[in-house]
Amino acid sequence: MPIYAFACTDCGHAFDRLQKxxxxxxxxxxxxxxxxxKRQVTAPSFRLAGGGWYETDFGANKKNLVEKPAAPAAGSSD
Incomplete structure (x- = not known):
């Protein structure tokens, strides 16, 4: 069951509720x-990562979240 966030528009009291x-x-x-x-808009508390999960499934520039950028070569002067 998801947890939803709520807030009172009069007194400002905020609370969470586990509900179907x-x-x-x-x-x-x-x-x-x-x-x-009123129900509040909140961000999800998890991120999908690992082989096969991409930042986006659309567009030509797919970037795997598991891959790390290549380290600069030793002795190179940039």
């Missing part, structure tokens, strides 16, 4: 009891 996708979002703030709770 089909569950209704809470409408009442647990701190001030007003009906002004």
């Amino acid at each position: 996708i089909a569950d209704a979002d809470p409408t009442q703030c647990p701190q001030c009891a007003r009906q002004t709770v």
